[in-house]
Amino acid sequence: MTRLVRILFLDIDGVLLSGRAWLLPANRRLQAKLTTMAGQGGTELIAAEAVFDPVAVELVNRVAEATGTQIVVSSNWRYRPGPRKTRCKLLEQGIRAELMHRDWFCVTASQFLKDKATDISRWLQAHPDVSDYLAIDDEADLVPGRTLPVDPLDGLGPREAAAAIRFFGAGHVALGVGALPPGDHEMVIAKHGGDRVSAAMWLEGVPVRLTRRHRPSFVLGSTRHGGMELRDWLRAI
Structure with a gap:
């Protein structure tokens, strides 16, 4: 019997790397470096040196653990710096590898036209065993009725994490979801x-x-x- 799975589609910019995260000392130093760079070089530097909000990272882990969801990356980081560096960065910053789906990112439909919604739809079509899913993103209604919007200035916080857990009908004592x-x-x-x-x-x-x-x-x-x-x-x- 095929086991039905739940999926948590995860954005990075505005969710883990929010306006609040950019205020961290390491990221402020990074911003100073970025003022002298542009284009792909800046993107690669962010992938190498940016520090994600550690609270937001842990909240993603807790949501996935509490709800039994598996993480799939839908962020535009898939385009650049690319899947390999994106996975390395997520693991480096604290996302737990065992919480990620075996097909852990949405394959891009086009390298020239960024369309997260289409990429998510194609991923779901390729995985008919998915029983439920939610996207956490700073783009409201990325997937209508399935997107938990996050303020890109604040990033993922305890209330949004609690709402994600509530969405899946699960609970979490520390986050007050009873x-x-x-x-x-x-x-x-x-x-x-x-x-x-x-x-x-x-x-x-x-x-x-x-x-x-x-x-x-x-x-x-x-x-x-x-x-x-x-x-x-x-x-x-």
Whole structure:
């Protein structure tokens, strides 16, 4: 029997190498070097010396581990510096090799026209055993209904990671992703027009950056609140 798999399509720029990450001392020194370079040389230097946000890297590992997803790289790094250097960089920066799919990157449809959405679609067509998938990217709606958007200035943070875990119906104590009362998750998804990503983001306080104790998921998961309160709450959305 073929085992169905879950996939986490991963971007790099804006997700792991965000505006926040560029403020790291090593990256500020790198930026000074880049002012004297252009084109391919600059790209190669970034691949060699850039430091990813270590928190974002660990959050990717935790999402994949908690949800049982396998990582597939959809980033434009596949074009340049290319797959080999991209994999080396990800492993060097802390992405765990065992969490990556055996076909760990989307093969590029064209070296001249960058089209991540098409590359993801082609990868999925070549892997019919995929049962569920999500793309984490700074391009909103890269794959409609399947993209968890990340602010490229902040990169992947705990709220977005929590939303990704919620999307797959998993949990994570440290990130505050706990069980909801029976039927509540389905009710929230229905309120968001069947959009599981939007529902997960709302539950984990992503759109308005709520503190952990003010996230809808935390409030709904407490014993003081019930389904009727959720229905009243959802009417206000």
